[in-house]
Amino acid sequence: MSMEIPYKIYLEEKEMPAQWYNVRADMKNKPAPLLNPGTMKPITLDELTPVFCEELARQELDDTTPYIDIPEEIRNFYKMYRPSPLTRAYCLEKALDTPAHIYYKFEGNNTSGSHKLNSAIAQAYYAKQEGLKGVTTETGAGQWGTALSMACSYFDLDCQVYMVKVSYEQKPFRREVMRTYGAKVTPSPSMDTNVGRKINEEFPGTTGSLGCAISEAVEAATTQDGYRYVLGSVLSQVLLHQSIIGLETKTALDKYGIKADMIIGCAGGGSNLGGLISPFAGEILRGEADYQIIAVEPASCPSLTRGSYRYDFCDTGKVCPLAKMYTLGSGFIPSANHAGGLRYHGMSSVVSQLYEDGYVEARSVGQTDVFQAAQQFAKVEGILPAPESSHAIRVAIDEALKCKQTGEAKNIVFGLTGTGYFDMVAYQKFNDGDMTDYIPTDAEIESSLAKLPTI
Numbered sequence: 001m002s003m004e005i006p007y008k009i010y011l012e013e014k015e016m017p018a019q020w021y022n023v024r025a026d027m028k029n030k031p032a033p034l035l036n037p038g039t040m041k042p043i044t045l046d047e048l049t050p051v052f053c054e055e056l057a058r059q060e061l062d063d064t065t066p067y068i069d070i071p072e073e074i075r076n077f078y079k080m081y082r083p084s085p086l087t088r089a090y091c092l093e094k095a096l097d098t099p100a101h102i103y104y105k106f107e108g109n110n111t112s113g114s115h116k117l118n119s120a121i122a123q124a125y126y127a128k129q130e131g132l133k134g135v136t137t138e139t140g141a142g143q144w145g146t147a148l149s150m151a152c153s154y155f156d157l158d159c160q161v162y163m164v165k166v167s168y169e170q171k172p173f174r175r176e177v178m179r180t181y182g183a184k185v186t187p188s189p190s191m192d193t194n195v196g197r198k199i200n201e202e203f204p205g206t207t208g209s210l211g212c213a214i215s216e217a218v219e220a221a222t223t224q225d226g227y228r229y230v231l232g233s234v235l236s237q238v239l240l241h242q243s244i245i246g247l248e249t250k251t252a253l254d255k256y257g258i259k260a261d262m263i264i265g266c267a268g269g270g271s272n273l274g275g276l277i278s279p280f281a282g283e284i285l286r287g288e289a290d291y292q293i294i295a296v297e298p299a300s301c302p303s304l305t306r307g308s309y310r311y312d313f314c315d316t317g318k319v320c321p322l323a324k325m326y327t328l329g330s331g332f333i334p335s336a337n338h339a340g341g342l343r344y345h346g347m348s349s350v351v352s353q354l355y356e357d358g359y360v361e362a363r364s365v366g367q368t369d370v371f372q373a374a375q376q377f378a379k380v381e382g383i384l385p386a387p388e389s390s391h392a393i394r395v396a397i398d399e400a401l402k403c404k405q406t407g408e409a410k411n412i413v414f415g416l417t418g419t420g421y422f423d424m425v426a427y428q429k430f431n432d433g434d435m436t437d438y439i440p441t442d443a444e445i446e447s448s449l450a451k452l453p454t455i
Helices: 054-061 072-078 090-096 117-129 143-155 165-170 172-180 194-202 210-222 236-255 271-285 349-356 367-381 387-406 424-431 442-449
Strands: 019-021 067-069 086-088 101-106 134-139 158-164 184-188 227-229 262-266 292-298 308-313 322-327 361-365 411-416
Touching: 019 236, 019 271, 054 117, 054 236, 072 117, 086 236, 090 101, 090 367, 090 387, 101 236, 101 387, 117 134, 117 143, 117 236, 134 143, 134 210, 143 158, 143 172, 158 165, 158 172, 158 210, 165 172, 165 184, 172 184, 184 210, 194 210, 210 227, 236 271, 236 349, 236 411, 262 271, 262 387, 271 292, 271 349, 271 411, 292 349, 292 387, 322 349, 361 367, 361 387, 367 387, 367 424, 387 411
Parallel strands: 101 411, 134 158, 134 227, 158 184, 262 292, 262 411, 292 361
Antiparallel strands: 019 067, 086 101, 308 322
């Protein structure tokens, strides 16, 4: 094998981005504005600030500023684990006997085990700057809750996490990491909030969803003085912070003169995918380059591939602003898929608009196929991947095998969002042959979509 490209492309500390990139600035078709659930009119800064920190609300509404400075205190925190490496998957290439060149951007080299810390520290920083007591949030698989608890501990902020009930039960060790950092963790839907009690009454025995947990976290934030709500995905502000992933990836590729042909990311709410693809999508939008961008989602929660591009509530309790996005309906309760971070009913407005305009394509995959790819990757690359990341691995392997058939030496880049060391219940199910693939029926999806607001 050629060793012209090292196994790991490391950037120097000085090469770490000093600014986040806001891809919305280069989008000719801007994402549709968030709507106030009370008035159904575009939401204003004054209406957002009771829920979000003021600076985060400004970032959420800013679709014209291309680059936003990363505050020095956040950059100093990033230096503990960034820049993260871009790795050439030589061993996987050899195992697949493919002429393709496979690269992955590894975001798991921190205690949270995922990319989520990139935005968590930013959101905690702005909360501290505003003089708040603490923040509330939801978490699916637990990576976001873990990251936020770390960030809040760093800034001495209270952290209250509503964890999707199925993940709370499946991933007790991730829950305990949050508690170790001082967070209060509550399984959702709970009986602690009005919306939680309502959801439990309407769906007895429900295993929960991110939409449910968001509703509870927002209620908790708005009923406590000195608290604001923060979110780990979906929102444009989160994709902005996560753009550091794509910026570093592009810098590393440019350093060795590598032109990516294909960029692949797992897609739940859109934070990792949006962050990874942002600078590449920006080049496409400006007419400077062309790439194939693939969003990979679970077949059990297929918002892009089977959803509708409509305005919908971002949460099950219908207390959050409405976003125009690809959605399965805010009342859609996905099956208890082990990729908890991908169990959200909708997709980021930014990713949705890029998909609608043809800059992104989407594929859905079953979880048994995903874990087969995860196991294959772990055996040859030495990292146990998170179930979420393994969706991208599945399609990266599939595309590399296509290259084997055609003889094309494509450069395939995918996002390895984090590690799966707290996901061993899922791996146990796979190894024992007990894993199932649930795919919602057309009738189930149509029933949920029929309840979308008429806007």
